[in-house]
Amino acid sequence: MNSSTEAGDLITRTLTASADDAPHGDTLLADVHHRLRRRRRVRAAGTGVLACTAVAATITGVGVVRDGPVPAAAPSASLPAADPVLESAAKGWHWESYDTVQVQVPDSWVDSGYTHLWSCGPAFASREARARTPLVGRPFPAIVPAIGCPAVPSPDRRAPHLWFGDRDRKPGVTRYDHGWIEEVRIVGGVTLSVFGTDHALLERILDSARPTGGTDVFGCPTSPPAVLAKGRRPAGPGLTEVGEVSSVQLCGYTPSTSYGPGELLAGGVLAGNEARQLAEALRGAPAGSGPDNEYLCKMAALRDELVITVRGSTGEQPVVVRYQGCANGIDDGRTMRQVTGAALLPVLRKLYTQQASPMILEGQPR
Known part of the structure; x- marks a missing residue:
């Protein structure tokens, strides 16, 4: 200049x-x-x-x-536990x-x-x-x-x-x-x-x-769990077999890449009606995979991945949600489902921002 x-x-x-x-x-x-x-x-x-x-x-x-x-600062005093x-x-x-x-x-x-x-x-x-x-x-x-x-x-x-x-x-x-x-x-x-x-x-x-000491207050491990590794799928009975839903644990991670190991981005929990509505949206998503976005396929270092654990009266089910790449979907280990706004936006808005607007939902119902 x-x-x-x-x-x-x-x-x-x-x-x-x-x-x-x-x-x-x-x-x-x-x-x-x-x-x-x-x-x-x-x-x-x-x-x-x-x-x-x-x-x-x-x-x-x-x-x-x-x-x-x-x-x-010194650690704050413990507060009464709450589920x-x-x-x-x-x-x-x-x-x-x-x-x-x-x-x-x-x-x-x-x-x-x-x-x-x-x-x-x-x-x-x-x-x-x-x-x-x-x-x-x-x-x-x-x-x-x-x-x-x-x-x-x-x-x-x-x-x-x-x-x-x-x-x-x-x-x-x-x-x-x-x-x-x-x-x-x-x-x-x-x-x-x-x-x-x-x-x-x-x-x-x-x-x-x-x-955090390895696990945050929402129960999210601070390192990405093994289920996020390539080729791994969640274990468990499947989303349809957990009974009456009581809560949903939300954990967002960066994936491990050549830049370094993955890390916890945010943790959260939904309970009551919010938890039941999210579980219904996850179960109700169409079978299959996607939607995918060609642009996002090239941006691996800027992705995040979600591990959602649905807890119910007869068990719990981890679910992996990928929405920032070219192999997107909702996976409970039994059924692959497509990512929908009803299943994704409540999670992003709880963990990250109320203004969440992921590219793969463009043109889809919010």
């Missing part, structure tokens, strides 16, 4: 060209193929940089005050898990994806962020320009949040204008970053964090 003007022109042209092919409207981030939460990202540095194969890069803030490191969650959260709060850490957040904090572009302005922010809804974000792995963004948006565009897994963040406290503060800790080997104006609330969130 010969000048900052040329750099700016290139950025503008690139973003304009990308926008022509990008999803539109309020579901921008969700519509970028729903690939909302893997931390395997190629990082780039520098303001105004555009990467041809660009993936999210984290830009460090300038002109802020950074205090000394904040020590990791089907292994440990209850405090009243009005709920658990979120990612990789090898779990943490409690207020019920008003909603799941979303994140990328460093959240601070570039409303065009790049999720609908929840634009509405200033408090967020819980897992890393956003989709292809995005590596553009230098400000450390935070302007005050009227900021949203309180908890970010998981941003390894570019360093432990400590950063103060911004208008009373906003970010605190970063590493718990269970995972970086946690909280941002907001209620300092006591942020401390409480971080103080609740602790390592």
